[in-house]
Amino acid sequence: MAGKTYNVGVIGYGMSAKVFHIPLILVTPQFKLHAIVQRTPKPNDDASKDHPTTKVYHSAPELFADSDIDVIAITTTPDTHFAFTKAALEAGKHVIVEKPFVPTSAEAQQLVEISKRTGKLICVYQNRRWDTDFLTVKKLLDEGTIGRCVEFNTHFDRYKPVRPETWKGTLGMEQAGGVIYDLGTHLIDQAYVLFGLPSAVTAVFSNQRNDGQAEPDSITVILQYPSGGPLVTAKAGVMCVETEQLRYWVRGTNGSFKKFHLDIQEDQLKAGLKPGDKGFGVENEGSSGTLVVLEGDKPKGSTLKNIEPLTYASLYAGFVEAIEGGGEAKVPVKASEARDVLRIIEAARESAKTGKTVAL
Structure with missing residues (x-):
């Protein structure tokens, strides 16, 4: 039936x-x-x-x-x-x-x-919990491939010199607008999935465009975890002139992983493709990340393709x-989890305003 x-x-x-x-x-x-x-x-x-x-x-x-x-x-x-x-x-x-x-x-x-x-x-x-590169990073950490994670850098940098005329650029933070609620929500949510609530948050918000607007367009948020946990840095900038934008740089006690380029599902959806179509979510092999692990006492690098995509579906x-x-x-994605991510964002806002680290 x-x-x-x-x-x-x-x-x-x-x-x-x-x-x-x-x-x-x-x-x-x-x-x-x-x-x-x-x-x-x-x-x-x-x-x-x-x-x-x-x-x-x-x-x-x-x-x-x-x-x-x-x-x-x-x-x-x-x-x-x-x-x-x-x-x-x-x-x-x-x-x-x-x-x-x-x-x-x-x-x-x-x-x-x-x-x-x-x-x-x-x-x-x-949806970016189902980015294929994020799931690849999660698998590396879950399996202990690079050992205990000591630093986790996650970036969403772009070159966008003109501020968007949408809530992402003009709706104030009091109404959940701006970069911390747009890209920051993704970056912080992914860190939350991997490591849970941090013990303290330090943040700097800036206007890299220098366009005279009060609303910041770029963020650096540092999440601290208890002893033995990683130092997490989440960054989103709009004046990043690069041919390849850094996405992840993850360092562990036995290795590291570095990845450039964004997950391709958003661009594919904008182009009219959908989950189930041939190649949906599958990244070009040339965009694969680099895995470095210790062999004996020497680091050895290799190309690491993303895992098979699960897709936003x-x-x-x-x-x-x-x-x-x-x-x-x-x-x-539970409402209680989104609430916790908002707690981290609120701590980041307080830190950026006061110039002090905020304990959670």
Whole structure:
């Protein structure tokens, strides 16, 4: 007997919906794209034309009132996430919400409690947990290939001299805007997955563009862990003129791993490819990382290809498993985990403001 199909409603019809969520919904067998909220369709940007068999609403309350919807994907700007997630849960819907989850860890905790009260699940779309290079790094650390990790450097540097006119560049940090909530959320979430909550956070925020804007565009965040743990540095800069951008530099007691280039899934999704297509998530071998391990007392280097990609579709597949009976334990990115990442971000903001290290 075929399993249940869950109707999904999507709030928002910008890049997040079109590139990241709707393609993944369409390749998830148990999910059906049932409705989209697009507030102001345009002749060349009309959800009803792109998805003619899907309902189109012009406000979120219409979606919450649709009794046929089981799951709501929230793809709007982060300042809307708390109100929309709360309303969706209280309307009896499971929720998948774009990162950053909400502006504050206090709001995140409120949603954790509402989720428990309503019995409806929240999954946060931290898709870069399924970057193939990150999973390769995780495998190296889990298997002890480079020994105990002593330093973990994670970068998301680019050359982008013009500030984007979106929440990523103009929405203030109080509303979960800017680089610390955009790229910083990814970098810090990956460190959290590997090492858990740090004991202390030190951060420097800067305006590398020197464009006169108050909102910083670049960050350096240092996470300290108890004795024996790694020193983690997360960096995102916008004036990095390189032919190859550093992504990871991981050092351990028995070796190291260095990787350039970003995971390719985002670019493939933007180009219209989707999980399941031939070559999706598979990086060019020329972009492989370099592994160095001790042989005797001498370091020996080799090229290390990424592991076989699991792809971003794994996040949606995992959420299906949770909804089908796995419960909170099976949610791929729990709201409580996103809350902890927000705690780290809040400590980084305090550190950047005061010039002091902040204990967690």
